[in-house]
Amino acid sequence: MPDYLPELVDRLLDGFLVTLRLLALSGLLATVIGTVLAAMRVSPIAPLRAFGTSYVNVFRNTPLVVLFLIAVVGLPAVGILQGSFFSRAVAALSVYTAAFVCESLRSGINTVDPGQAEAARSIGMTFGKSLRIVVLPQAFRAVIPPLASVYIALAKNTSVASAFGVTEATYQLSNLNRDFPDELYLSFLGIALGYIVIVAVISGTANRLERRVAVGR
């Protein structure tokens, strides 16, 4: 039986490497899908708006565990999504998080005062120009805090993958507990600390970014 502490560090590194890969990949995919959905939700084309709204209502109100069941068990059983457990977890996490990304972006755009865009148009800016120079920079500022909470939630949600065949950080708790049942508290605190660091990095980055783009009013 190896020593506990080196083994703990070893397995934490293994676990959090997978957690970070899950976070990065599904964060990227969710951002892309969520941006497209947000564009749909603010577009003047009614069917696209309806699609965006339905997507958000469906995926935001479904428990992540149920999405995992569908992505890991349901779809592969009929021959769809037969990749590794990791890729199925990324699929479930991305489609779920995309709904939240969409809502953050949309609420960010809506915080911009309509007068701003009207003023831009009235001095002759084109649609593209007013969007690029006036609306989006202000929307970006308002979007940072809610978007940061979405990524933080995603980081924590990657833990659900532990129950569906992905050996990420949370899986390591039962893994460590099997070999070192007396050290459960330390194992728990060690893994918790890893998540706390991830959360702190995301919110710290968001704060720095927010300060950089802030304007004195």
Place this chain on the structure above:
Amino acid sequence: MTAVLFDVPGPRARRRHLIGTVVAGLALAALAGWVLWVLWDKEQITPEQWEPFTEPNIVNLLFEGLVDTLTAAAVAIALAVALGAVFASGRLSDHAGIRWPSIVVIEFFRAVPLLLLIFFLFLGFGGPLGTFWALVLGLMLYNGSVLAEIFRAGILSVPRGQSEAGYAIGMRKSQVMRQILAPQAVRSMLPAIISQCVVALKDTALGFIIGAPGIVRDAERIYIAPQYNNPLAVGIVLAAIFIIINYSLSRLATNLESRMRREGRAVIGTEAAAEG
């Protein structure tokens, strides 16, 4: 439609939008058709897949599971509200010796994944507690910490003149809190609290992972039965049940929020609830 991005459309823009509507409508119809065709092709739209949900024993099983899930969520929310009130008053305390531990505890449980917490409670105390309480206590600790922050925001949203007036007539801090701030804050927090209920109800499904009683565990028993073997159909039914309940709750919260905003009240909005 957001007024930020567009002017009221003129005749040409209206024509463009009409063309766009037709094209997008056709594209979405094609997408829906393709999804149905794939499901048909994979023999998912057959009586064998869906008939089980009309059998009385299956309906009963799902109903009992739903009752278990709702019970766990309700107990967890009730406990979380109590815990949240304790944590929030701790964080608002004037004594650093109470304030700092409260902050540490709240931030810890908010930053740690709920599933890790439930696993820990299950592995460490699963014997005496059982799966139900491991789940409920995990939900309580997490949602209690989120609610504590909502409560704090609610208390701080009451205009300062209210507490100053309370102190001016000689009330103590606990009296000001109980008789003046809390009653006014509760109204403003209602939308955020309901939204947090939606989050808690969704998270209750995590109990499936440690085998706690609930609708997901019962649903799993259906599709692993060889005579049914319909995991996709079961997943879709599960999702639909949760969507109906959560969508109604979310609508209630946003309607309440917009009504309170129209009436010009202070309101802690639904966005204060935890994401995902």
